[in-house]
Amino acid sequence: MLTFTIRRLLLAIPTLLFISLVIFLLVDFAPGSPMSQIPLTVPPEVRMKIIEAMGANEPIFVRYLLWLKQFFWVEPLVMIDGIFGTAYAEGMQRIVSWQSRSPVMDIIWERLPQTMTVVGSAYVIGVLIALPIGIYSAYRQYSWFDQFGTLFAMIGFSVPTFFTGVVLILVFSVNLGWFPSIYDTTLKVTDWESFLKQIKQMAMPVAVLALYNAAQISRYMRSSLLDNLGQDYVRTARAKGMPERTVVLKHVLRNSLIPVVTVIALGIPTIFGGAIITEQVFKVNGLGALLINAIHGSDLPMVQTLTFIFAVLIVMFNLIADVLYGMLDPRIRYD
Amino acid sequence: MADGAAPVLDVQGLQTVFRTRGGEVHAVNSVSFHLNSGELLGVVGESGSGKSVTMMSLIGLLPSPPADVRAGTVMLGNRDLLKISADDLRDVRGAKVGFVFQNPMTSLNPVFMVGNQIMEPLIRHMGLTRKQAAVRAAELLSMVGIPDAKARLNAYPHQFSGGMRQRVMIAIALACDPDVLIADEPTTALDVTIQAQILELIKDLRQKLGMAIVWITHDLGVIAGIADRVMVMYGGQVVEQAPVRELFANPQHPYTRALLKTIPSLTGEREERLQVIEGQPPILAGPPTSCPFQARCAHAFDRCRTENPQRRAIDDSPVGRGHDVACHWTPETAHA
DSSP states (O other): OHHHHHHHHHHHHHHHHHHHHHHHHHHHHSSOOTTTTSOTTSOHHHHHHHHHHHTTTSOHHHHHHHHHHIIIIIHHHHHHHHHHOOOTTTTOOOOBOTTTOSBHHHHHHHHHHHHIIIIIHHHHHHHHHHHHHHHHHHHTTTSHHHHHHHHHHHHHHHSOHHHHHHHHIIIIIIISOOSOSSOOTTOOOOSHHHHHHHHHHHHHHHHHHHHHHHHHHHHHHHHHHHHHHTSHHHHHHHHTTOOHHHIIIIIIHHHHHHHHHHHHHHHHHHHHTOOHHHHHHTTOOSHHHHHHHHHHTTOHHHHHHHHHHHHHHHHHHHHHHHHHHHHHOTTOOOO | OOTTSOOSEEEEEEEEEEEETTEEEEEEEEEEEEEOTTOEEEEEOOTTSSHHHHHHHHTTOSOTTTEEEEEEEEEETTEETTTSOHHHHHHHBTTTEEEEOSOHHHHSOTTSOHHHHHHHHHHHHHOOOHHHHHHHHHHHHHHTTOSSHHHHTTOOGGGSOHHHHHHHHHHHHHTTOOSEEEEESTTTTSOHHHHHHHHHHHHHHHHHHOOEEEEEESOHHHHHHHOSEEEEEETTEEEEEEEHHHHHHSOOSHHHHHHHHTSOOSSSOOOSOOOOOOSOOOOOSSSOSSOTTGGGOTTOOHHHHHOOOOOEESSSSOTTTSOEEOOSOOHHHHHO
16 A cells, blocks of 8 residues: 555656646636736836736746746745744745735635635535435435435535525525625634634535535435445345344445545545635635636736646545545555 | 154245335245254245245345235244344344355455454354454354464455355354254355355254255255255245155156256266256236146146145145145046
8 A cells, every 4th residue: 555655646746747737838828918907007118027027028938947946846945944944945936926926825825724614614514414314315215305315415416506605695694684694704713702703604605515515425425325235245234133223334334435435535625626606605715716816817826826736636635535445445455 | 853843943824025116026925834953955946936035034134115024924933033023033133043145256245354244243142242253253264164264354255265255154144053044045156166065064064063954046956965855936836845855756746847857967868958948937916826837837727727726745744744746737637
């Protein structure tokens, strides 16, 4: 398993380099100019100066290599400096946002907590809801519970989040006034009261996203359990006189969790990607909102860096899913 | 064992129905048989004759719905297994009645270690601790002929061959020293040399442990080698029942005779083609009103089409004890 992991990690390096090149080129070729948000009254020679100052006039391969160096060398050094108080990165040029002129990574670190609390907890809650629903739906296939679960999953999966989000705002914020419709990023949790406030403002975006996640994962869980319930080893377990609890929650569940865990692991990178639409609806100041704004403003370094980080996470969690698969299923050995 | 002693297992008038969308399917129709202690009862019949369903009905292994065990009594010792609660029945399964299934490749749980799977019934039924159960599981494994048993407890099923997995299944079935072992075509999925090994193993274990065995098969050659008594099933009914020698020497039911003819012979003339029984076994949508075999029977006459024959003894013992057959046809009716 260890050699497998190391081999896969080494293989990930050329993969990621290639991905970074593709991302860089694609984003660069996209229409739009970093000057589009500068007022038209600014004279052309000043514009030229601004572009030169940002380094946007350099040839593309120079910019790509510079970005590579900044991403893989300068930014890690900055991180080390931040942790240990050293000064390795002093005087080095970091990746800088064209829009805000501040380092891209600093902005990302600022936005990450909001995304993690809202989208992350929505994912966890979604999984926690989905697994029992999937298990019970499969065990009592075609029962009322199963029919209801199917309906729930269909609604959750087919109704877009911008619709459910707006409906929730209309019902719970506008009409009932229970929850705020706008997420307050400046809120600091210091005591019980602010904690309640935080829970209240998280409730609706988390509900919207959790519904969507739960819809998907409960279906995976259900079909995987159904696949296994009819297997011969289940009959063997019953023939041994094991109680139904043991049969279903030990023998069947352990087998049917194998593909589901993989799906759950593969879904984790989407948390970091933020829920672009839901963050917009509830004005959560997270990574999704950051990416959208950067795209609007042709902030190429920001878009490139964010997209590449998502790519790294996806490659990483693919690897993690494979390793998990090998750990859960004794039939799979990578060495 | 001596005739007249109380049987370990006594089944009377068992009836099992599957409720499907297309209506009811009567899979088992008033089947009666008994199993003496230490005896090996062979159950023969082609696919779909109700052999496995009968045995699974006994201990509630059929999924319900669609299966519905409607009538009958299944006396194990002095308890009727059809009357006791699901929990009590679970205490019987694996403890008093062991089950070995047809396909060893899929009958073990792939994600648990073999030892774990043998220990489960030991812990549940015999109240052993994990440590005690592990010791007993290793004993069982070596009893069924798996070398280096202690180390193999930590192996996973996929690390075993088909024959070894069937040995593990047998170890699981025998773990709690059951009174009855039901072996549902245990050698069908194995190749011939392994079949022979498993047969030898069962013969051996039977001598050592003395449990009664129900052996389901469609291989008459296997039956001839190990059974004391044979029950032939067709269309969810018992059509003939006799001690093994008597059945092979003096088959009464046309179906039994046809079955015996289908065994290819290695010696003798070869000009004849391999005998087959034309047609398919019936799927009964209701209780039988005619002999289930009449459509394929060379001897069928009017009575066979209007009346389902009851089992009648053809020797002096009562039905079920000696040789009996469910057929209207007798040498006398043939001449009449």
